[in-house]
Amino acid sequence: MMRVRLTVNGRAREADDVWEGESLLYVLRERLGLPGSKNACEQGECGSCTVRLDGVPVCACLVAAGQAEGCEVVTVEGLAPEGELSTVQRAFVDAGAVQCGFCTPGLLVAADDLLDRNPKPADADIREALSGNLCRCTGYEKIMDAVRLAAARRCAEPEGDRA
Amino acid sequence: MSGLTDPRGTSGLTDPRGTSGVTGRRPAPVIPGVRSELGPPGPLAGLPTRFARRAGNAGGVGESVLRPDGVLKVTGEFAFSSDLWHEHMLWGHLLRSTVAHAEILSVDVSEALATPGVHAVLTYDDLPTEVRHYGLEIQDTPVLAHGRIRHHGEPIAAVAADHPEIARRAAAKIKVEYRELPLITDEASATAPDAVLIHEDRTDHHAPHVPHPNVVHRQPIVRGDVEEAAARADFVVRGEYEFGMQDQAFLGPESGMAVPAEDGGVDLYVATQWLHADLRQIAPVLGLPEDKVRMTLAGVGGAFGGREDLSMQIHACLLALRTGRPVKMVFNRYESFFGHVHRHPARLVYEHGATKDGKLTHVRARIVLDGGAYASSSPAVVGNAASLGVGPYEVDAVEVEALALYTNNPPCGAMRGFGAVQACFAYEAQMDRLADAVGMDRVEFRQRNAMTQGSVLPTGQVVDAPAPVAELLRRVKELPLPEERPWETGTGAVDVRALPGGLSNTSHGEGVVRGVGYAVGIKNVGFSEGFDDYSTARVRLEAAGGEAVASVHTAMAEVGQGGVTVHAQIARTELGVSQVTIHPADTRVGSAGSTSASRQTYVTGGAVKRACELVRERVLELGRARFGATRPGWPADGSPDELRLEGGEVVAADGTVLASLAEILGDEAVEVETEWRHRPTEPFHRHTGQGDGHVQYSFAAHRAVVDVDVELGLVKVVELACAQDVGKAVNPLAVVGQIQGGSTQGLGVALMEEIVVDRATGLVRNPSFTDYLIPTILDTPPMPVEVLELADDNAPYGLRGAGEAPTLSSTPAILAAVRAATGRDLRRAPVRPEHLTDG
């Protein structure tokens, strides 16, 4: 058993009695009360657990909890201040990109990262950036719409207003 | 060190939440209702949108209203069934068989039970009552295996422990002795004279009528004189086809939580498609009356048929009742492949005939579905495959036989398209071949034989609603074709992402050939064959803060399809309010039936509409009682049709506002619960298959454009266009989402999705997302959608169940396109690279 300390969504957090084989995903979901990151495959094949680890999108299911010691983690719960929606979140709702919603948190983190790196992505860039995130409901068309919409809205917003 | 004990010497894993210093506790499960408010945006800025807002009540039927649970789902707050947490909860885990067919000689749980941190280990012998089996149609599935294993991954024991890892380790310590039995894997082995019977002593209602006890159900359809018609045929094509076992692959794994209650009952929070069908199967096994098993729908991460059967429901309840502690169970992805039934793999043999002028003379078909070890919904799948096995075509002479086998393969049951998918794959391949034989354009040949309103199905049932089959084909054919060689960027560079193989860099254009294919299909809507298919809705209208607000309570399983959105829209349209609360689905209201068979918008939508109408009547009565005497314009009798509820007010035909709903209601709430049924159906005749077995039909057509690397056998679907008649697009945004999602599942089984079962051992070879592949965003093309709205006058708002039809024709359209590109026959789905390159 071990203790893991990390920063999640800007807050210092710690978890005790963590089994050494536990994943960051388990710690987030079952110990830190942050079940937004999803557990669809736990083998790195679906992206539904995508979080940012020290700024970089990764599958939380493949990060050992102990490896996250001292790291900065951003989950879907941290994409916008409480009670607000980030541009990408709003766009997913507006474009009909959400059906069952199980893939949504991971897609949001991946899409958010894409738009940070590439504010005006071409369709092929969107597809490549989201190729690690499976969705079983939508056929991805509305997800494409959502990312295009978010990109357009982010480009239209003044820098400071961006959630 | 055994690994489970702590290296520092403490005994085993402890309940992590029981210790201090753990942050982030969450309360016991609370499944919130969702409030449907009218979202701010109209048409999306910067995006083309084909749907304008309409007149009438804002946010009502026909508008692309946004999901009421959308915000919760994008913030991560939406509580899926695997997200639940409860103080002092335990983790449940199942031990599953490692063999496909065996006698169980012994099960020894002693070591598992002695493991620190383990609170219960249950086997068949621990089941509390004599009811130890369950099943949707035939109660043939043991809750925990008894004496015999019939398929790989069958549950044998259930463990509850403090931590999932402890539970997994304990399960691994259970010793099971097997004596393996010969495998039944296909029709020949199932119906051999000396075949082992998968289920001995069958007592189900199909048993007396099947040709062999290893046949679950058989349905013939006979119409016209096939011999005579075949003699008239100028061209006959025969073909054998094979369809692989597809998995629903919903992303949210089977999961839920059972919480024991003080009254000896249990509260179960679970992801399912039909709460009341679960309840009916769970309660007798627990030995509890149904009112002591209170079920609430937790967030459902997709379903597609795979949650129609029980998975962990009974096991979690048993463990909770045994330990007196809340028990959470979450299958991992490996277990999920064993935790639900799959789409039936099928072998299909077809003979089609046509005259020189391109009219179908006859169809003969034999469809053998592999139902696997337990019946699930195999009988109904057989009924669909048989009755829809000819497709959306007029054929006077038909002989179809469909049957489902019992084998030692994984159990198969409901999946989107439900028996119509496999048949569509085969009959559409036949239609292409026959068109070629006749020498007609493939689309024109289909159009010439297309069913229309008034056509008679092979079951003798008249299609009494619009059936725009030819028009759907025309529409997809007329769409502009996508550009050729999309990988050429114009600068001489190559974008491999637009090529078969994608990022794997297998081609820069070499070997790539384009192909185009078409297909069309027919799917029934709602439960068929005489099933009493109804739903229940409770609608309440009251004033709050000076405004009338409605709440809708049903047991409908929202699985992602958007039923909650639609219910709010219906309430707005019928009641003229803007605020609608959707109550969480639970068993405190009557059954809504299953979220399957494309039926919920029709049936539960119909129930909500009916309940709203009854509420409206009561409100108008109330209004007349309150204001009839004092305000002019109130008609003398009860609830005349000329009054409208609009914008929170009662409005007369001339536009006069008679009263606001809020002032009529005052402190009173009007609440109505009602059941609603669609038109009755009847069973198919056992020998001829004749009968008005279906309620409604749904039609979709696809055009697929593919680029195939013919040297490597890799396929890139360039575009997948669909035209579908939805009767009425209750929510245009959502219906397009259904069409695109359904089309993509058809794409998956065309090109990559298949559960592979080892024929020698009966073991599943690819129970993972590493080796069971579903399409990624790079595999999925742009999908233009043409939505037709030809009303079915029998259905609420004229709507047509929409969810399944696009899954049917997508697969054969893609296969046709791949055939066109490669010149190969391709009798099997999914088509694999080796099928495109061998020989």
Add this chain to the structure above:
Amino acid sequence: MEFLRPAGWEEALAAKAEYPDAVPLAGGTDLMVELNFGHRRPERLLDLGRIAELKEWETDGDSVRLGAGVPYTRIMEGLRRELPGLALASHTVASPQIRHRGGVGGNLGTASPAGDAHPALLAAGAEVEAVSARGTRLIPIDDFYLGPKRNALAPDELIRAVRVRRADGPQQYAKVGTRNAMVIAVCAFGLALHPQTRSVRTGIGSAAPTPVRAREAEEFLGGVLEEERCWESGRVVPPAAARHFADLCAAACSPIDDVRGTAAYRRRAVGVLARRTLGWAWEEYRGSARATEGAA
């Protein structure tokens, strides 16, 4: 289970010396799957995640010393010119999320025949820098793969880096999977032209018990290029020779039938990939290649 968290490389080597059974954990993209599904229960995990030097590369004259933990994303973005074959291979690895975590060290440590980096490392002629408390040795990549998921590392050794000569000519890489992204190789092929030594090297993945080279094919093609003076003239490789090269590459495979593909398909596909990658690489060598977008 114990979770060892060495803060530096020396500490990691000491830990591995003390506990040779400790399983190195870097990107976690293989090992965590095994832990999550209970397929493996090591006594100890040795987390290499906080050892900074593993995540760096150094370019020294003619060779690159690539830290074992440099994520594939950074290889495909930062080493296109120096290690083009490996950069292309990196881009085919799984998904963006995996490419942010996984690195070459993990691929080598797991030594799965399907590891995406292997064909590129074979074609480039890499050396594996294996280090223990006893010292450092360089294992030629040709000697590294011993069997399915078996490699030449001693129990107390860790992979510090791979050393790869900076590309002296065009390199190519292609991988066949049944999906257009996020897929394990059905087979893969790497090819490197080495104009300085006038040699051609290859690497084949997922088509034999270990990653292999097609040595006979290399020698044949090398001979043809020499004989026809192609290196000097830059003339087209004779089509018959390219075809024979492809056939020899296919013949170098000893594949199996499995759930991802048949042996016959793998053999055939390796031949196709060999022919195509040779064509692309040679075109580039001739100076008339088209740029390739999206593929690293």
